Amino acid sequence: MSMVTVKDLHVRYGNVHAVRGVSFEIPKGEVFGFIGPNGAGKSSTIRVLATLQREFAGTVSVNGIDVARHPDVIREKIGYMPDFFGVYEDLTAAEYLHFFAAAYRLSRDERLRTVNDVLELTDLTHKADAPVDSLSRGMKQRLALARVLLHDPDVLLLDEPASGLDPRARIEVRELLKAMQEMGKTILISSHILHELAQLCTRIGIIEQGELVAEGSLDDIFQQLSLKRTVHVQLSGPLNGIVEQISSIPGVESVDQQADRLAIRLSEHETAIEDLHTEIVRLGGRIRMFQPEAMDMETAFMKLTEGKTS
Amino acid sequence: MSSGSSRLRLGLPLLAKELLEQSARKRTYVLRTVYAFLLFAGGLMMFYEVIRYGMTNPLSVLGRGRDVFQMLIGLQVAGIYLFMPAITCTVITSEKERKTLGLLLLTKLGPWTIVLEKYLGRCFTMLTFLMLSLPMMAFAYSMGGVNAGDILIKSWILMLTTLQVGAFALMCSCLFRTTTGAFIGTYLLGFLFYFGPAIVYEWSGMDRNWSTVELLRESLNTLFEPLVGSDVFQHQDQLVLLWIPTVMLFETSSSTATLPLVFVQSLPSQLSIVIFLCLARVWLVKRAFVPPRNAVLSWFRKLDGLFVRLNQNRLTKGRVLFNEATTLPEDQPIAWRETRKKSLGTVRYLIRVFLVLEAPVLTICLSIVILGAGTSSQAIPDELSLLFFLMWMLSVLLVVVKASSLIAGERTHETLDVLLTTPLTTEELISQKLRGLWRLLFVVAVPLLTIILFETWLRGIVTRLWGHRLSAGLYFLSSVLAVLIYLPLAAWISLYFGMRMQTQARALFASLATIVGWCLGPVLMFIPLAVIFTVGRNDELLFLILAGPATIIPFTEFSALREIADAPWVVVVLNFVFFGMAALVIRAKCLRDASRLLGRAEPR
Structure with a gap:
């Protein structure tokens, strides 16, 4: 009860x-x-x-x-x-x-x-x-x-x-x-x-x-909010088309190729973060850095509210 | 350029804010309506006879405008003394309580600007009150007998009174930290300022022969004679009350009064206004950030030190009669706090209060008896009656302040909600909160009873010696019943408003306004009826004035109960049965509505 x-x-x-x-x-x-x-x-x-x-x-x-x-x-x-x-x-x-x-x-x-x-x-x-x-x-x-x-x-x-x-x-x-x-x-x-x-x-x-x-x-x-998590990945060596392959992993919404890293936007309920790591390794990526961005309550709060009072 | 921006260019931002705030407040209109009601009701009472004659014979009222005008000015002066302190004493304390005074002082507005704009804001408000009498002034003028000089002189006196009372209340507002403190301070210090010297003058016997005052009077008359062409001060009394502009109302009723003469006579009043404003300016800055402290407690601590020093002598050797050991609460925690921890609840401090009140009362009573022993006075000395009325006012004020702050204080200190979520029932909470108040009630009742006992004894002697029937027994019964019933009645009324209002200051204002209104209302209603129906002795209408609780006190004091009815005992019994019942009804209402007023859920 x-x-x-x-x-x-x-x-x-x-x-x-x-x-x-x-x-x-x-x-x-x-x-x-x-x-x-x-x-x-x-x-x-x-x-x-x-x-x-x-x-x-x-x-x-x-x-x-x-x-x-x-x-x-x-x-x-x-x-x-x-x-x-x-x-x-x-x-x-x-x-x-x-x-x-x-x-x-x-x-x-x-x-x-x-x-x-x-x-x-x-x-x-x-x-x-x-x-x-x-x-x-x-x-x-x-x-x-x-x-x-x-x-x-x-x-x-x-x-x-x-x-x-x-x-x-x-x-x-x-x-x-x-x-x-x-x-x-x-x-x-x-x-x-x-x-x-x-x-x-x-x-x-x-x-x-x-x-x-x-x-x-x-x-x-x-x-409930379908919040996407951004994962920052640094790969060593040439990328050789691996970006396209990562983009095709289920749950990956986008891959943004930045100066020293890839910013991957991931829908966690389709692919867990740990599985993303495994997939990238399976695709031949040599991971130097793998850093999921913290999902905080501020994000949820800002997304859910408009700052109005009753 | 738009009119809005032209207004901005004029400056006076604080004055503009004050006036805007006041115009947005419901209280402003309520006060104005109350003022108008009192003014017109008072006017109607006073002019009733004139109107009645005018209806039958219009020519008979010609030239009576001067009397009507004089009465109207008297009403306005009463209005200023009653309303101006109340509307002005909050002007700086409210900024202190909202913690906005610091922000104001940080702006480019200097302290003088703040003081003067705040001052003007309240003076304008009072001016709108005074303007309410214009139709009645026109009525008086139309009857004839009032000349332009009269109007100018009286307007000058009204303006000076407004400015002086306003400056005094503003000064108190800068001096005190809280609105409640400023409110009580303004009226108490105001009483001392206006009446203190006169009382000392009368009681000390200086009025009989005081050569210094006479010398001063003659010197001033010599100094100003070339300017005004006549003696500025005709007699000594004028000098003793020279800073009170309204005193000039009585002096200027003669046709010899001129504006320059009145202007010179009012120089002390004008000087007092400047002094009050200067003090307000100084205290505005000096006392802007005074930390909150329990003024009563610090006063008691000082008093404590004095008593401890006095106790260290060969006779008493520092012995202590009541040694309150530090204890923890037992089964009634709120009562424990009220009687063991609060300044106005502990036995130790209450004994101090008792001694401070009782010692002067006893001294004055004894000196009246000793001084009066050699005389052949056949009446009760006026000094004793005055002392009695003063003690009544002080006792009621103390009780009202304490009772109205019982719950409002918990609200202000943000401790009420936590208390309300404990399993104590609301009735337990209220009855425990009242425990300290009942002690205070006892303490203030004793000096009153001392005066009553003295007077009863004196009445007995006068009756025996001179055969006058001053009915000592009736006096004793009526006065004791008044103490036993009216003090709790005032306490319950104040407690009710304390529960109802959100702040201590509002609770105090509302309680005092209700008590004063209840005391004066029936008398104000009675006067026109008495004129209309020509009320005589034993008339049923006379009982109307007894609907105000305070009425019986002066009637008893001046042995005038027989004016109401041939059987004064019946009047006394009926009066106190009625007000005893009223106290019980208000008590029941307080206890029944407590949960609702405190916002606490009760089982459905």
Whole structure:
């Protein structure tokens, strides 16, 4: 059974139709990346799951429990991290976590152990007595991640967890998210940093103008988009008609003869990259360099979206 | 060249932006409508009698234009004092809050340009408000009795008042970091600026014989006599209030007033405007990037230091009565934070607030009793009544600020969403948030109760000695009930707006406007009805003024409850049953609508 199910979700703010019939499912233990331009409807969808949206249409459930009918039960099952970190200037990091541990109704015996555990996991033990206000942005994000783990929720809803962080802090957050993934948490994460999502997510959903324009694993999406990969090949010795022979390999769309190399555009679902290599060798080509271009999410994202908002 | 580009060549880009922004805002039109309503309603009340006579005998109103005109100017002055600070105190703080002031300062617009264009933007707005009275002015003029000199002098006073109040509010806007701070600061500092010296003058007894003031008055009169041809200042009081342009309204009602005389008399006001603008210019730059800080907390910390120093003496030897150990939350985390971590919630700081409020109250009460002991006064001293009303205003302000920021503060600090996703129910959340407020309520109630106890005791003595019936028991009951019911009522109203509004400043404005409107509305409605139906004692219409919660307080204070009905006890009981019910209804509404107002899903 899916841990998160969203079916035909519609959210309106007055005349603005922010989310228009979004549907997706997240199986247990998966990391679902939610990508889209600003104002596409990502945060609205996450807010519905976080029980912060009173009015919406469609079916939304977490672990089979309907969000609209039982938001109080859902709150026990989710950990929500908004795209901003609100500061309680009067609390220290440890007090902040104890505050939320009490709000999540952890027993008093449990609290100290849990708070210490999450502080250790997020590498903030040395900052336990520091005022929250004095922490760096990266530390605050880690503290927020520590907070969402306090009550050991099944589902984590993370809205732009790495936004505004420096490269080191981003890597630290990414490592923490990987650790959470290993803990078996189901994670819904929205982000603009696409290559980080690619490294972390098992599935992604691309949303634009309130509609989900693509959803599935990265491979599914690349295939869905029929994206061609460019492979750069350097051959030693004279080419002697090998270019024509390469052009006739199934899946090869074009071969561009450049100054020092051949740029081959390949449709991977017809011929795998490894098979292209084998074929070129079979045709008598002596390969000096064989370099497939990285297929990134930016390409898919740009191809799927037009930068419009709802 | 197109008209658009000619407009651009004129410059004043900030003023143009200000005016464009204001014209695009719904709030501008709402405010203008409210102003017009109050002005015309007030005008109608005041002119009703004149109109009525005019309907039956048009000749009888000839020459009465001067009275009507004078009343109209009075209304306009009240409008300026009420509206101008509110519309101007946000002018720089909003830029600070949107983090756009730095960008403005980076442009080629100098600080003076920014200050003056912002200033003009708000003065123009006020000018449009003032122009709303033109039809009524024309009406007054048509009745006769108003000459051109009158119009010029009064227009000058109105303009000066607008400029002075605007410059003062702009200065506060540059000084404070947040809109809420600027709003409260403008009204509190404004009160001190306009009334502080007069209160000191009255209370210190200087008005009886103050030779320095007299000497100053004579010197100024000698200096300006060749210029205006007469004494500029006829009496000392004028000098004590010389920077308040509206005081001249009362001085210039005589036919001897001329524009040069008024101009000279208003020199201190003009100087004050220049000083305020200079201070605004200085603080605009100096305080442009002041980091956000909890002003209340830092004030308390300073106060804390003072109390610690005072406590280090031979007698107390630094002993501490309440030692709050650092603890972690138990089962009510929000209540824990409100009462242990927030400045206006902890016992330690509340004792400081209590002492700061209670000590002067107690001192003043005792000195009134001691000073009055030798006199044969048969009434309650005015000073005690004034202190009582001031304490009421301060208490309500403190309660409103705290209550309206309970939820709005969480929103501003972006911590509300995370709280709402915890399993705490909305009712738990609200009731825990209120825990610190109830403590504050108790602290502000004690000085009020101190004054009430003193006055009850004084009333008892006066009744015993002179046989006057000042009904100490009724006074005590009514005043105590007012404290017990009105403070929570103000708290619930403010909490409601705090949940409804997106920012602390809006929540505060809305709460104060509602409370002031509720207090004054019934009185404003009553006045024309009283004129139309000639209301007398025991008339049912008198109960209309009791629809405003504040009414019963002055009626009790001045022993005037019998003016409403022969059975004042019944009036008191009915009044407080009604407002007690109102408090309960608003409380129920707050709790019932909390989830909706906070945007939290609830089980369907």
